[in-house]
Amino acid sequence: MSLRSDRWFKHPSKETRFQHLSAMRANGHVPESFVGKPIIGIFNSWSDLNSCNAPHKELVEFVKRGVLLAGGYPLEMHTITTPADFMKPSDLPYRNLMAMDVEESIRALPIDGAVLLCECDKTTPAQLMGAASSNIPSLQLAAGHRASGSFRGKKVNYGTDLWKLMDDYNAGLLTDEEWSELEKCISCTQGGCPVMGTSSTMKCLSEILGMMLPGTSTNPATHASRKWAAEETGKRIVAMVREELTPARLMTEAAFDNAIKLLAALGGSTNAVIHLTAIAGRLGIHIPLKRYEEKSKGIPLLVNLQPSGEYSMDDFFEAGGLGAVISRLLPELDATCLSALGTTLEESYRDYPAYRDDVIYSLAEPYKVEAGIAVLTGNLAPSGAILKRAASSLINHQHRGQAIVFDSYEEMYETIDSEQLEVDETSVLVLRNCGPVGAGMPEWGALPIPKKLLKQGIRDMVRISDARMSGTSFGTNILHVSPEAQLGGPIAAIRSGDWIVVDLDHGTISVELADVEIRERLRDWSPVRSHKRGFMKLHADHVLQADQGCDLDFLRPNSKEEAKFIEPIVGRG
Known part of the structure; x- marks a missing residue:
């Protein structure tokens, strides 16, 4: 098997090879341990300002274990992150900057596959955009959603319930004391929003696009299955390198059509329109705005989750999670598209059960007829x-x-x-x-x-x-x-x-x-x-409009041919 990392560590120039091996030794990486093995770059995106992605501080160790168990060699690295609560005036421009960070790090460094640790709203699409542009085998792992809070004996979810209670507060139905109490209890663990907001939506779409392992997008951050998912992700990415299973093979036009249909069935975030368009654009795939309406026509709402319904992501997980939804949606999908396992959607999802019909509905008896x-x-x-x-x-x-x-x-x-x-x-x-x-x-x-x-x-x-x-x-x-x-x-x-x-x-x-x-x-x-000045000036000078995905014009190829990844020249640093 020919490895991309061999261009660095088995370089024909003795001087270049010496420089690279010596630099690895300085960090305690002995050549006998990694040369000739698939080297997996694990792109971490936690920070002390990003509570959504904070679980990755621990989860990364389980990814590393999975990589080692599968015969690969893990190297952790960091990119910028996009904490939606804090980045002003908007985290959307920094999605593009993070995508550039991921793409250029992959391009410039000796790695054969990438594990992308995501969660908060823009980190997931940013990583998918970077992975699409670099097109080496890549797999995402989400941090998971946070637990619902409890406010005066009632379950409350950060996000949807916050907006509803804010209206009550402004209407004079909540006191200042109650408002202060809510602030202390509505967001009680780390992880993404516990409703079908942008974070949950994009994780689910990543999974159906084949960029996240089946059954791993909707597990809670506090559940032990997150650690299992991390280890399995580490194992699987090594196999994907050997299979040469790249993002372009997974994220096909048919896969994006499936994602649009799933978006409707989930009652997912409107932000997904911008993100799917941008991710597809990196692969030279054009999604006209009208396609979102055309492909979701006739797809009902199958999931009773906030903000379009009443339940939380914990309820969704207990009901069977995304796997159960895809299983029920299979008749409407192109089931020949591949999952991250390298098997078809039909093979990967047909046996997922749903355990609660009040949370996950069927095509014959949906939660709402109109969706999308x-x-x-x-x-x-x-x-x-x-x-x-x-x-x-x-x-x-x-x-x-x-x-x-x-x-x-x-x-x-x-x-x-x-x-x-x-x-x-x-x-x-x-x-x-x-x-x-x-x-x-x-x-x-x-x-x-x-x-x-x-x-x-x-x-x-x-x-x-x-x-x-x-x-x-x-x-x-x-x-x-x-x-x-x-x-x-x-x-x-x-x-x-x-x-x-x-x-x-x-x-x-x-x-x-x-x-x-x-x-x-x-x-x-x-x-x-x-x-x-700065990145915001660059962004304003080059950003495309919303119907084109808000990517930067110089990062979007005009065709699939132009989308092909250009490898760097490897020589002395």
Whole structure:
């Protein structure tokens, strides 16, 4: 078997070989222990600011054990991480930076396979993007979701329950004392959000794409099976190196179609639209925005999980987890696609049982008939916008209301709760200048319901933005409006009082203005933000729009041929 690492450690130049072997000895790696064996780079992403990924501080040792047991040699290394709670204004731009970190580390270093330790929202897609671009055998291991908390005798989940209780607090239904108590108990362990938010969604999609071992995406962080999964991942990656099972062989066009269908069945995060598009783009695979609606058409919601349902990830795990969902969804999938085991989805998942029919439903009797992503286009969003059907209360499928426009998050925050705000439940809240270029596309799209409406018992209304929303959020939030306002998209022309019409049946979102009026208004438009230096300037200069995955233009090949990995020249350092 020819190993990539041999180019470093069996280099024909004595001087080059000497340099590499001597550098390894300095860290206690004796050549007799690793030369000629598959060298596995374990890319760790924990930090003291990332509670989601913190379990990897321990789990990495079990991955190493698995690699050694399978005859490989493990080397741990670190990349940047993307703690969603802390990175401001948004962690999305740093997904691209982390993807570059992973790709360039793989490209430049003597490793034959990679284990990618993920969890928090952007770490999973970032690693998949880097793995797609480098295309050496790669496998992900998630840290697992955190436990649900307990608040005054009731189970609460970090994420979805937080937003609901925040509305109650703003409506005056919770005291300051209760709010302080909630802060202490809602997030009681390390790990990802315990609902079907972005973290859980992307782990599940990684598994169906063949980049995570079957049955390992939905285990709790606190469960011993996480350690078993870590060891098995270490064993399996060594075998994948020997089998030359690369990301390009696993993440095919058909596999991405399967992932879109699974996204609908899970009621998964809207952020997955951006991430799947970006990951596929690294392989030269183009996913048009409309494909998300087309492929999820007829796929019902099978999982009763927050934010689209009532249960938590612990309940999901006990009910059979992702394996049970894929097993029930197999008739709708291309079951010839490969899992990380190198076997077909049919072979890998057909025997997974579901233990709780109140959590995991069937195709014949689903939890909700309508699921998936609604794609809307029109004079307000020529390149598209999206809505998560399962989380929306827009039951009549049509809405017409007058716009209340906020030019920035700061303006919205200062005025949304004003008693002078002329708003009712039919109003349409519009937030702009928060897109990929304007602000790095933060999760500001789930605009808060004005306090005066919360006091009336209103908990949902139509909201539109060029931003994203948290995967744990819910409501009638129309997101990712493209082109964004910062680039002079039509959303930049909207004024408060304009009539906006949303029609789910026809897939349209429009403002009742003539095209000539929109053009006339945009003549007076100018960008409101600019980034002066550093990575955010690089990002703003090169980021693609939401319908194209928000990747950097110079990292996205134009074809599968251009996507082929270019190996470095190996010589003296």
